[in-house]
Amino acid sequence: MSxxxxxxxxxxxxxVLAGCNAxxxxxxxxxxxxxxxxxxxxxxxxxxENELKRWSHLDLIKDSIPGMSVDRALTELLQGKKGQKxxxxxxxxxxxxxxxxxxxxxxxxxxxxxxxxxxxxKNGFIDDVHGWNFLxxxxxxxxxxxxxxxxxxxxxAQYKEALAQYTEKNDKALKDKQQVDFLLDVHxxxxxxxxxxxxxxxxxxxxxxxxxxxxxxxxxxxQIFTNAGPTFDPEADFGEYKDQVYDQLExxxxxxxxGRKIVGDNPEDIKDAHYGNNVVFGPDKExxxxxxxxxxxxxxxxxxxxxxxxxxxxxxxxxxxxxxPDGDEYDKDIALAIRYAVDNGAKVINGSFGKSFSPxxxxxxxxxxxxxxxxxxxxxxxxxxxxxxxxxxNINYPxxxxxxxxxxxxxxxxxxAINKSYGENVVAxxxxxxxxxVDVFAPGEExxxxxxxxxxxxxxGTSMASPNAAGVAAxxxxxxxxxxxxxxxxxxxxxxxxxxxxxxxxxSENPDEKPVAVSSAESSKTAKMVNAYNALLMAEKxxxx
Numbered sequence: 001m002s003x004x005x006x007x008x009x010x011x012x013x014x015x016v017l018a019g020c021n022a023x024x025x026x027x028x029x030x031x032x033x034x035x036x037x038x039x040x041x042x043x044x045x046x047x048x049e050n051e052l053k054r055w056s057h058l059d060l061i062k063d064s065i066p067g068m069s070v071d072r073a074l075t076e077l078l079q080g081k082k083g084q085k086x087x088x089x090x091x092x093x094x095x096x097x098x099x100x101x102x103x104x105x106x107x108x109x110x111x112x113x114x115x116x117x118x119x120x121x122k123n124g125f126i127d128d129v130h131g132w133n134f135l136x137x138x139x140x141x142x143x144x145x146x147x148x149x150x151x152x153x154x155x156x157a158q159y160k161e162a163l164a165q166y167t168e169k170n171d172k173a174l175k176d177k178q179q180v181d182f183l184l185d186v187h188x189x190x191x192x193x194x195x196x197x198x199x200x201x202x203x204x205x206x207x208x209x210x211x212x213x214x215x216x217x218x219x220x221x222x223q224i225f226t227n228a229g230p231t232f233d234p235e236a237d238f239g240e241y242k243d244q245v246y247d248q249l250e251x252x253x254x255x256x257x258x259g260r261k262i263v264g265d266n267p268e269d270i271k272d273a274h275y276g277n278n279v280v281f282g283p284d285k286e287x288x289x290x291x292x293x294x295x296x297x298x299x300x301x302x303x304x305x306x307x308x309x310x311x312x313x314x315x316x317x318x319x320x321x322x323x324x325p326d327g328d329e330y331d332k333d334i335a336l337a338i339r340y341a342v343d344n345g346a347k348v349i350n351g352s353f354g355k356s357f358s359p360x361x362x363x364x365x366x367x368x369x370x371x372x373x374x375x376x377x378x379x380x381x382x383x384x385x386x387x388x389x390x391x392x393x394n395i396n397y398p399x400x401x402x403x404x405x406x407x408x409x410x411x412x413x414x415x416x417a418i419n420k421s422y423g424e425n426v427v428a429x430x431x432x433x434x435x436x437x438v439d440v441f442a443p444g445e446e447x448x449x450x451x452x453x454x455x456x457x458x459x460x461g462t463s464m465a466s467p468n469a470a471g472v473a474a475x476x477x478x479x480x481x482x483x484x485x486x487x488x489x490x491x492x493x494x495x496x497x498x499x500x501x502x503x504x505x506x507x508s509e510n511p512d513e514k515p516v517a518v519s520s521a522e523s524s525k526t527a528k529m530v531n532a533y534n535a536l537l538m539a540e541k542x543x544x545x
Contacts, residue, residue: 001143001252001328002093002290002353004384004461032076034534035061035069037498041422052231054308055420056297056443056468059533060497066422067443068472069533070311077536083315083478088298088470089341089349091334092291094282094322096452097130099292101306105299106130107317109344123343124274131320132340134263134276134333137283140251141259141327144357145169150255161393162357166253173248180238180245187234189217198235201225231446231458252327259327267330270363280320285452287326293459294352295320296450297467298474307456308448311471311532315478319346324353331360334398338367342374347477347485350470351380351398352463358397365408368400372411377477377485379470381462382416383432386507390434405436410486413473413493417444417465418529424500424517426529429507431462438524440493442468472532480539487542495538496528 043064051058051065058067087107097106111121112129119126142150148162191197193207193214204225207218225232251257260267265275281288295318299310310316323329323337334351341349349371358364371378380398387394395404400412417431418441428445432438444465451457469492476488483491502517520527 001355002324002461002463004290004459004463032537034495034537035059035072035497035531037422037500041066043421047420052420052446053448056447057309057311060422064422065420066418066426066497066529067420068311068468068529069531070309070472073475073532073536077533077540078475078479081479083475084481085315085317086312086347086474086477087317087319087345088312088474089319089321089338089344089346090291090295090298090467091321091323091337091341091349091351092294092353093324093326094133094280094285094288094291095131095295095318095320096281096285096288096292096450097318097320098281099296099450099452100454101300101304101450101456102292102295102318103301105295105301105310105313105316105318107319107344125278125340127278129278131280131322131344132276132278132337133280133282133322134337134340135282135322135325136263136276138259138262139282139284139287139326140247140257141325141329142254142257143169143252144328144355144359146253146255147328148357148359158357158359165356169248170253173245173253176245177249180242184238184242186217186220187238189214190221191235193217198233229446247326259325260330267332268360270332270335270360273336276322280322281452282322288322289451289457290324290352290459290463291320291322292452293447293449293457294350294463294467296456297447297464298350298471300450307450311468312474312478316471316474319344328355328357329353331358331363335360335363335367338364338371338378342371342376347376348470348473349376349378350467351378352461352466354381354383354396354398356395356397361397364398365402368398368409368412372409372485375485376411377473377488378412379466379473380412380414381466382414382434382438384417384430384461384463385432386430386505387432388434388506389432389438390436394432396432396437399437401437411489413439413469413489415439415444415462415466415469415530416441416524417460417462418442418499419445422500424502425504425515426499427503427505427523428460428462428465429504429515430460431465433505433523435522435524439489440469440496440524440526440528440530441465441499442472442530444468469530472530472535475532476535476539479536480543483539483543488539491535491538491542492530493526493528495531495534496526497531497534499523499527499529 057070323333383396447464
């Protein structure tokens with residue numbers, strides 16, 4: 001399932017009910033010295049709208065925001081240099097390749113003649129001009145735990161665990177439905193009173209009715225606006241929350257729903273490999289929101305005053321492989337998607353998806369090894385449950401370890417998410433963590449990028465952190481093409497800027513409990529944040545060895 005993190009509905013309800021040991025570097029620091037986290041970061045000014053739209057490109061020292069120093073890298077290290085094009089595979093929900101801010105950034109299969117109905121390059125995929133759609137016309141899908149439960153009790157530990165998690169998740173979805181229905185009723189009451197669909201917190205002062213329901217709705221919405229932040233839009237955000245919860249009950253957790261039938265393949269047979277179609281944004285372009293956002297983070301056109309800026313733009317081409325439905329992806333689709341991207345020249349593959357069960361994980365492991373053999377880096381999102389994924393019960397698939405400890409490949413890097421405020425709360429509370437299975441962190445909260453039909457949106461999740469890191473990986477592979485995938489992974493990890501020595505990890509279920517900070521060594525292998533400036537400095541040194 002794609003790793004976008006919505007604000008929890010339960011958090012809204014609770015709001016309603018609750019009423020480095022380093023020296024500070026000056027801005028005039030000597031050029032080409034690595035960026036080091038200062039002892040304290042004091043925000044120089046409130047974050048402007050323009051800064052918010054591209055905060056992941058800003059710099060901890062210069063801007064007092066823990067971005068990846070992309071702007072600084074481009075102006076101080078890459079000015080006048082020419083990189084080569086790097087193909088980045090986006091294994092996701094599909095990409096709107098017609099988006100205005102991705103033009104010129106889309107991979108084209110030059111071996112294929114568009115629209116002639118012939119497999120010109122003889123790879124088994126007809127007219128795969130801009131990638132492939134392994135889901136065909138499928139959109140919604142069960143969670144993997146639902147699929148396991150549907151098959152019946154086979155006496156396995158996997159079935160027992162899937163049933164326990166399914167029961168817990170279904171019960172929670174039913175409670176969330178009650179909450180979202182309540183919140184929508186509150187929202188609709190205010191809409192009717194204001195006679196407008198979209199409103200801001202300042203509009204609530206115009207609500208003067210003494211009707212108890214209206215007065216209560218006004219108080220609740222005031223509280224939500226106060227806590228939700230400047231980008232909160234009740235009409236859009238509540239609508240998304242409703243879709244999320246209702247889709248869970250109607251599709252993801254519905255044992256009677258069969259989302260795969262329309263695809264026409266046998267998902268239990270890896271040799272049944274040629275299915276789907278060439279419409280890489282799928283049957284409903286709006287449903288390619290997640291993949292289009294991921295693609296934009298990496299590749300949206302820089303400096304055109306549209307949306308944000310792509311981390312690796314203009315030196316990338318996006319190769320779309322649609323394999324992630326609204327629900328859990330099939331292992332078979334992911335394995336074949338990785339192989340397809342590798343076979344068509346991708347040097348970096350972004351995987352902003354994950355799930356708790358993986359019945360055919362060996363198919364995916366084999367694909368990861370195939371990518372390693374072909375020198376392809378896979379950048380993967382750590383997941384959004386706020387869990388320690390070193391614990392066996394919290395494994396986030398796909399991964400690069402059969403025992404959750406020892407890696408079997410050196411080409412997979414797992415990314416957690418940070419927010420824009422450097423301090424002990426810099427790790428996004430939703431981000432998974434783990435000193436064995438999370439490698440490094442990248443910006444993943446309030447990230448502004450492309451969504452279908454020439455629109456733009458803020459989204460948050462390790463889904464957004466992963467392409468930020470993948471963008472830096474693509475920059476390295478563009479300007480230092482002789483470096484291997486394993487070297488690029490090492491650079492991204494070793495060159496990062498240190499997290500604060502103490503950080504808060506995970507989400508507290510009790511909002512009255514003050515979160516406890518722990519050593520940042522518990523967060524990940526590196527306790528660092530990806531930094532493009534430092535990465536390119538290290539790549540320069542490594543390429544000369």
